Amino acid sequence: MKVLIIDDEEDTRSVASMSLSLLGGLDVIEADSGEEGIRKASVENPDVVLLDMMMPVMDGAATLDKLLTNELTKHIPVIFLTAKAMTSEIDRLKRLGAKGVVTKPFDPTMLASQVQAILES
Amino acid sequence: MKFQLKLSHKGIILVSVPLIFATIFLAFLTYLLNQAEHEVEAQIRAKALVTEAGNLQKSFYDAGVAMAGYSITKSPLFADRFDAILRQIPTILESLNSLVGDNPKQQQVLVELKSIAYSALKILKEAKNAVATDEIDMAQMKARSVYKQARALTDKLKVTINDLTSDESMLVNKKSNQIDSKLQVKIFLAIGFLINIIIAVFLALFFSKGIGSRIEILTDNSIRLARGQELNALVSGNDEIAQLDKVFHAMAINLQEAMEKERAIVENAADVICSINSEGKFAAVSPACKELWGYTPDELVGRKFVDLVLNDDLAQTIQSARQVRQSKVTTSFENRTFKKDGSLVTVLWSAYWSERERSMFCVAHDITQRKLAEEAIKASEERIRTIIENMLVGLLIITPTGFVEAVNPASERIFGVPAKELLGKHVLNLFSESKFMNVDNEYDRKQFLETFFTKSLNRVGEFDAIKLLNTDEDFPVEISLTEFNIGGNLKFMANILDVSERKELEKMKKEFVATVSHELRTPLTSIRGSLTLLSVGALGVLPEAVKKVVAIAERNTIRLIGLINDILDIEKLEAGKLDMVFDDLALSNVIERSQESVKSFAEQHGVNLIMAQTDIKVHADGDRLVQVLVNLLSNACKFSPKGGNVTVAVVDIPNWVEVRVIDQGRGIPAKFKNLLFQKFQQVEASDSRKKGGTGLGLVICKGIIEQHGGIIGVESEEGHGSTFYFRIPKIKEPSEINKIFLKQA
Numbered sequence: 001m002k003v004l005i006i007d008d009e010e011d012t013r014s015v016a017s018m019s020l021s022l023l024g025g026l027d028v029i030e031a032d033s034g035e036e037g038i039r040k041a042s043v044e045n046p047d048v049v050l051l052d053m054m055m056p057v058m059d060g061a062a063t064l065d066k067l068l069t070n071e072l073t074k075h076i077p078v079i080f081l082t083a084k085a086m087t088s089e090i091d092r093l094k095r096l097g098a099k100g101v102v103t104k105p106f107d108p109t110m111l112a113s114q115v116q117a118i119l120e121s
Numbered sequence: 122m123k124f125q126l127k128l129s130h131k132g133i134i135l136v137s138v139p140l141i142f143a144t145i146f147l148a149f150l151t152y153l154l155n156q157a158e159h160e161v162e163a164q165i166r167a168k169a170l171v172t173e174a175g176n177l178q179k180s181f182y183d184a185g186v187a188m189a190g191y192s193i194t195k196s197p198l199f200a201d202r203f204d205a206i207l208r209q210i211p212t213i214l215e216s217l218n219s220l221v222g223d224n225p226k227q228q229q230v231l232v233e234l235k236s237i238a239y240s241a242l243k244i245l246k247e248a249k250n251a252v253a254t255d256e257i258d259m260a261q262m263k264a265r266s267v268y269k270q271a272r273a274l275t276d277k278l279k280v281t282i283n284d285l286t287s288d289e290s291m292l293v294n295k296k297s298n299q300i301d302s303k304l305q306v307k308i309f310l311a312i313g314f315l316i317n318i319i320i321a322v323f324l325a326l327f328f329s330k331g332i333g334s335r336i337e338i339l340t341d342n343s344i345r346l347a348r349g350q351e352l353n354a355l356v357s358g359n360d361e362i363a364q365l366d367k368v369f370h371a372m373a374i375n376l377q378e379a380m381e382k383e384r385a386i387v388e389n390a391a392d393v394i395c396s397i398n399s400e401g402k403f404a405a406v407s408p409a410c411k412e413l414w415g416y417t418p419d420e421l422v423g424r425k426f427v428d429l430v431l432n433d434d435l436a437q438t439i440q441s442a443r444q445v446r447q448s449k450v451t452t453s454f455e456n457r458t459f460k461k462d463g464s465l466v467t468v469l470w471s472a473y474w475s476e477r478e479r480s481m482f483c484v485a486h487d488i489t490q491r492k493l494a495e496e497a498i499k500a501s502e503e504r505i506r507t508i509i510e511n512m513l514v515g516l517l518i519i520t521p522t523g524f525v526e527a528v529n530p531a532s533e534r535i536f537g538v539p540a541k542e543l544l545g546k547h548v549l550n551l552f553s554e555s556k557f558m559n560v561d562n563e564y565d566r567k568q569f570l571e572t573f574f575t576k577s578l579n580r581v582g583e584f585d586a587i588k589l590l591n592t593d594e595d596f597p598v599e600i601s602l603t604e605f606n607i608g609g610n611l612k613f614m615a616n617i618l619d620v621s622e623r624k625e626l627e628k629m630k631k632e633f634v635a636t637v638s639h640e641l642r643t644p645l646t647s648i649r650g651s652l653t654l655l656s657v658g659a660l661g662v663l664p665e666a667v668k669k670v671v672a673i674a675e676r677n678t679i680r681l682i683g684l685i686n687d688i689l690d691i692e693k694l695e696a697g698k699l700d701m702v703f704d705d706l707a708l709s710n711v712i713e714r715s716q717e718s719v720k721s722f723a724e725q726h727g728v729n730l731i732m733a734q735t736d737i738k739v740h741a742d743g744d745r746l747v748q749v750l751v752n753l754l755s756n757a758c759k760f761s762p763k764g765g766n767v768t769v770a771v772v773d774i775p776n777w778v779e780v781r782v783i784d785q786g787r788g789i790p791a792k793f794k795n796l797l798f799q800k801f802q803q804v805e806a807s808d809s810r811k812k813g814g815t816g817l818g819l820v821i822c823k824g825i826i827e828q829h830g831g832i833i834g835v836e837s838e839e840g841h842g843s844t845f846y847f848r849i850p851k852i853k854e855p856s857e858i859n860k861i862f863l864k865q866a
Contacts, residue, residue: 009647011644011651012647012650014647015646015647015654018659022654022659023654054639083638083639083646091702105646106646107649108649108650108653108654108659
């Protein structure tokens with residue numbers, strides 16, 4: 001399974017990437033902005049996108065909107081990776097069209113299984 | 122019993138006794154006069170009777186003479202005379218008849234007389250006829266017979282007439298007696314009159330004696346009363362004078378009592394009652410002066426009134442005293458006077474000048490305390506005014522219909538206009554609602570007022586106020602209305618606090634929290650992730666010493682994350698903004714999820730988890746309920762001995778479900794039970810370091826359970842484990858709900 005991580009924060013991106021690849025055995029590609037993420041998603045056609053909410057220029061919501069309206073990417077499930085843990089926020093993100101939400105800070109040992117669980121739900 | 126007469130009775134007797142006597146006397150006199158009248162009448166009649174009887178006798182005699190003449194002469198002259206006489210006789214008899222009246226003896230005699238008279242008449246007529254027919258012999262015989270009969274008749278007549286007249290003659294003889302009886306009447310009249318006068322005089326003397334002496338006593342009593350002497354003893358009797366005397370005595374007693382009361386009032390009055398003569402000296406002073414000034418009345422009498430007055434008040438006092446003399450009514454003034462011990466006492470004087478007595482009568486009332494109280498009230502008012510005028514909170518006094526009656530300077534600052542611009546305005550003018558409501562429309566004003574009162578009466582309501590100079594400028598205010606009464610008029614006091622700055626701060630705080638949340642979590646995510654990758658060996662096997670320090674770093678990072686999460690939760694709870702998503706859910710699901718979360722933690726502590734089975738459903742935020750149960754379970758695991766049990770029990774009680782977490786730990790001392798649900802409270806200060814945890818967990822649990830409308834608590838005995846429980850409302854079974862609906866239907 002190929003996972004695209006879109007996050008402007010390099011450290012977070014690296015930890016998430018290593019957690020998924022080293023502990024979860026998944027293929028990971030990274031993007032450091034919304035634009036880059038959309039481009040990579042349409043080119044690489046990942047199985048799932050882990051999308052950070054708070055990013056400069058194009059935030060998570062805008063990126064999701066672009067992904068969902070793009071013929072090449074609209075089929076790819078998107079999971080938000082957010083530091084906003086409020087229930088209302090999670091509901092709001094789900095309404096935007098996300099498949100699920102994983103809150104930061106995440107447990108690296110659990111991240112792969114959390115993603116799997118959301119995709120299967 | 123002594124016979125007592127009233128004055129009116131005596132008057133009646135005085136008039137009525139001589140009157141009765143005079144009436145009897147008059148009646149007797151009338152009787153005597155009647156008697157005399159009868160006698161006079163009888164005498165007149167007797168006279169007439171004697172005269173008529175004489176006439177009858179004479180007629181018969183004349184008839185006999187005429188008959189004799191006729192028989193001798195046969196002259197018609199005698200015949201006519203005879204006839205004429207005969208015709209007269211019946212008339213005389215009739216006359217006699219009428220004179221006799223109802224005298225039975227005389228009637229008897231008259232009957233006899235009539236019979237004799239008619240017999241004689243018959244004989245005379247026969248004799249005349251015999252003469253007329255020339256039967257001289259016959260006539261003579263007749264005449265003789267007649268003569269004989271006539272003689273006999275005449276004798277009889279004489280006797281009868283004598284009988285008839287004898288009575289009358291007696292009466293006539295009484296005439297001389299009449300003269301005697303008139304004299305008797307005169308004597309009788311004189312005696313009666315005399316007796317009457319004697320009785321009247323006697324009665325008058327008798328009664329006047331009793332009345333006069335007692336009236337003298339009454340007069341004396343009135344003099345004694347005026348002099349204040351003791352009255353004479355009560356006068357005797359039961360009449361009006363005695364009554365008057367009794368009333369007089371009662372009046373004297375009442376007067377005496379009233380005087381004693383008045384004296385008692387003067388002597389016991391708390392105020393000093395005194396008179397000051399024209400020289401300004403005390404003439405008389407009531408004993409209260411001892412209390413007021415410390416002087417006895419004797420010490421004050423003769424002293425100058427102004428000697429007591431404080432120098433500063435002297436001029437004003439003399440001026441006031443002059444006014445009292447000029448004024449005809451009671452006048453009041455105040456001054457400060459010295460007591461005997463040199464201390465000051467403030468006195469309110471009520472004074473009246475009597476021109477007749479040439480004195481000023483005064484009542485002096487101690488108003489020292491009142492003055493102090495007044496000054497205290499004044500100071501208090503001053504203080505309150507200062508507070509109101511300088512307070513930052515705006516104050517508006519509002520009528521029940523919503524019009525502004527009074528404002529303080531803070532209100533002027535808040536609304537940006539001087540007080541006069543606010544006074545008389547309807548409160549709707551002051552708020553942003555005035556932009557879409559019509560301030561001149563009574564309905565709109567009422568509508569707003571209703572909202573205004575509902576939101577802020579006896580509570581704090583938030584409103585958007587406007588600056589009156591620039592109505593586009595909105596600013597948030599907090600308003601609290603309080604109802605109060607001034608002289609029976611309902612008013613409302615609005616406390617207005619401009620919360621613009623606070624709101625701004627809150628906004629900043631909110632943004633700050635959000636920023637902190639994000640900015641802290643982002644690096645923590647990397648740290649924690651990196652450490653975990655290291656500790657789980659994802660990046661290769663680590664030497665033991667490195668593994669140990671990485672574990673320390675990882676554990677503390679997790680703790681730091683927990684602390685940040687807790688602080689954010691507390692922040693939201695306190696702001697009432699903890700997001701809750703309520704749903705109908707099975708309690709068993711919450712228990713399973715919680716068990717899953719703490720399973721590894723329990724294993725680390727060597728604690729067995731024993732979870733209850735239940736099919737109860739609750740209306741709750743599942744995630745938050747899991748958060749609570751995980752918190753309670755983690756605590757229980759942390760404080761349980763190795764190999765101990767932590768049990769979750771579910772108790773079904775009507776309308777509620779209670780979840781109990783029972784551990785076998787060290788228990789909680791009683792004094793800590795109440796502190797447990799407060800921020801940063803742990804039973805031992807070292808617990809947060811030894812056992813981990815922030816000291817915020819139970820506070821968050823309490824907030825969450827309370828938002829579910831439930832309660833949370835602990836039962837524990839030191840050394841015997843603890844039971845933490847929470848109780849939330851359970852969902853009613855459909856059948857139960859149906860029952861309720863059916864009942865309502």
